[in-house]
Amino acid sequence: MKEYMLLFRGGLDFTTASPELLQQSMMKWMTWMDGLKADGTYLSGERLTQQGAVLSGPEKQLTDGPYAEGKEIVAGFIAIKANDLQQAIEIAKGCPIFEYDGSTEVQEIAKMR
Amino acid sequence: MSERNPHITQLADHLFRREAGKMVAVLTRLFGTENLQMAEDVVQDTLLLAFNSWPDKGIPSNPTAWLYKVAKNKAIDKLRHNRHSLNTDPDDFSETHDQALPDITGMWKQELLEDDMLRMMFACCHPKIPKENQITLILKTLCGFSTIEIAKAFLIPEDTVSKRLYRTKEFFRSEKIKLGIPSVNELKKRTDVVLNAIYLLFNEGYNSTQSEYLIRKDLMDEAMLLCQLLIQNKNTQQPETYALMALMCFHASRSESRLSTEGEIILLSRQDRTRWDGRLITQGNHLMNQAAFGDTVSPYHLEAAIAFEHCTANSFDTTNWKRILGYYDWLCRIAPSPFTAINRAVALMQVDGPQAALTALQDIPGTEKFYLYHAILGEIYIRLHDFASARISLEGAISLTRAAAEKKILQEKLAAVLN
Numbered sequence: 001m002k003e004y005m006l007l008f009r010g011g012l013d014f015t016t017a018s019p020e021l022l023q024q025s026m027m028k029w030m031t032w033m034d035g036l037k038a039d040g041t042y043l044s045g046e047r048l049t050q051q052g053a054v055l056s057g058p059e060k061q062l063t064d065g066p067y068a069e070g071k072e073i074v075a076g077f078i079a080i081k082a083n084d085l086q087q088a089i090e091i092a093k094g095c096p097i098f099e100y101d102g103s104t105e106v107q108e109i110a111k112m113r
Numbered sequence: 114m115s116e117r118n119p120h121i122t123q124l125a126d127h128l129f130r131r132e133a134g135k136m137v138a139v140l141t142r143l144f145g146t147e148n149l150q151m152a153e154d155v156v157q158d159t160l161l162l163a164f165n166s167w168p169d170k171g172i173p174s175n176p177t178a179w180l181y182k183v184a185k186n187k188a189i190d191k192l193r194h195n196r197h198s199l200n201t202d203p204d205d206f207s208e209t210h211d212q213a214l215p216d217i218t219g220m221w222k223q224e225l226l227e228d229d230m231l232r233m234m235f236a237c238c239h240p241k242i243p244k245e246n247q248i249t250l251i252l253k254t255l256c257g258f259s260t261i262e263i264a265k266a267f268l269i270p271e272d273t274v275s276k277r278l279y280r281t282k283e284f285f286r287s288e289k290i291k292l293g294i295p296s297v298n299e300l301k302k303r304t305d306v307v308l309n310a311i312y313l314l315f316n317e318g319y320n321s322t323q324s325e326y327l328i329r330k331d332l333m334d335e336a337m338l339l340c341q342l343l344i345q346n347k348n349t350q351q352p353e354t355y356a357l358m359a360l361m362c363f364h365a366s367r368s369e370s371r372l373s374t375e376g377e378i379i380l381l382s383r384q385d386r387t388r389w390d391g392r393l394i395t396q397g398n399h400l401m402n403q404a405a406f407g408d409t410v411s412p413y414h415l416e417a418a419i420a421f422e423h424c425t426a427n428s429f430d431t432t433n434w435k436r437i438l439g440y441y442d443w444l445c446r447i448a449p450s451p452f453t454a455i456n457r458a459v460a461l462m463q464v465d466g467p468q469a470a471l472t473a474l475q476d477i478p479g480t481e482k483f484y485l486y487h488a489i490l491g492e493i494y495i496r497l498h499d500f501a502s503a504r505i506s507l508e509g510a511i512s513l514t515r516a517a518a519e520k521k522i523l524q525e526k527l528a529a530v531l532n
Contacts, residue, residue, distance in 0.1 A: 014161050018259030019129035022160050027124060030168040045169065 004088040011102030028096035045078030130257035138229035146285040355404035356413035362397030363420035382429035412448040434463035467496040484513035
């Protein structure tokens, strides 16, 4: 078994989403995550706030670059277990974020030894 | 997969939407109508926190209480943080609001919540606010709809909705409208405005101008919930309030039979009457009895009486059309409108035949732009076997309606005429 990180970008616009839409979306996430937890796929996960910064270059310059576009913000991540990338992708396909104009990035977690 | 988490099904019934309206109402009492936006922001933040924590930590055993507690704490933070920027005299503020802080807890009791909703409804229906803006604000603040959803429901640009909301909030800011139940001598007039807004909301749900869905049950449900609040309060339980509620019960009872599973209109004459909701009809009856006190007969009374005749008839043919026509005659006297007159013509057609209906219909001025006028005219011509005229009327009706289901049934009629 390998470990994979699913990164969620975009999705529902929380500032304008109606209570109804928020609830619907939340219930879909909950159903999906409950499924992952039930079959042991889920390892851990957090949602991210919309504040953040990026340090880059030798000067370690602080920018808010990737966070400027609301749609491109990483909304959260979860770590899952899967046999291979293909299976991880299949699992990611069930994510409700696609219904809300979002995207998911699947990355294998390289274990530090 | 939902059986894995029993709480999910428990939450399915519009929890966020219901509670958002209540929370906005309470917070508006706390912040003042001039800070309505702040109240809405606190509610949005609260729901977002639930969104961010419930999927992972699980749904709290009492989700409503959880939401109120978070909203309350956020409100206290706002009050502390904004004490100088709020439109309140700072000296006055320290006395009233700081003392009020511990009381914020007490504001979330169910019976107080309902009064807050009522106060908010009266504020939204301030006589100086245009009708369309009143309904827009009610839908936004009390029913938890987004600007996009309101725009879709009324087939107007989202920008128009935003402008209406903006203007109304500006009005609250500049006029510093106080939340409250109007004084006794003002109450009747003010309640009438609220009832009218509820009626329009229900009507939009009953026959939505939205192109895809002819029945927006959501809007009908919201209208009935709001009217229920007026009925529960002794200050607003007028005969008209009961009559409006009765009329909504009667019409809502037929919701399930009005459209086929494919979303096509089923005409009254062909509706499966066993599918009409007997519970709602009984409730409507009960409300009609309660509406009968006092000496006023409002348009709501008459419209409810007409709906009652339909709901209690065994079939289309045995419907007491004579009595219905009588109610329409009465309605045309106390609330004349082209629409009332057009509907009266249909009853007249059942009682005195198509020729009488045609004469009556042609006497109504200013009806050219209503699709319903042309649709009914088409039906009358069909019954008179004047198919050439029927065709012109039906084509006119098709060009005037935006609802897909209405277009479809008119086209079917047209096809029958052409054959």
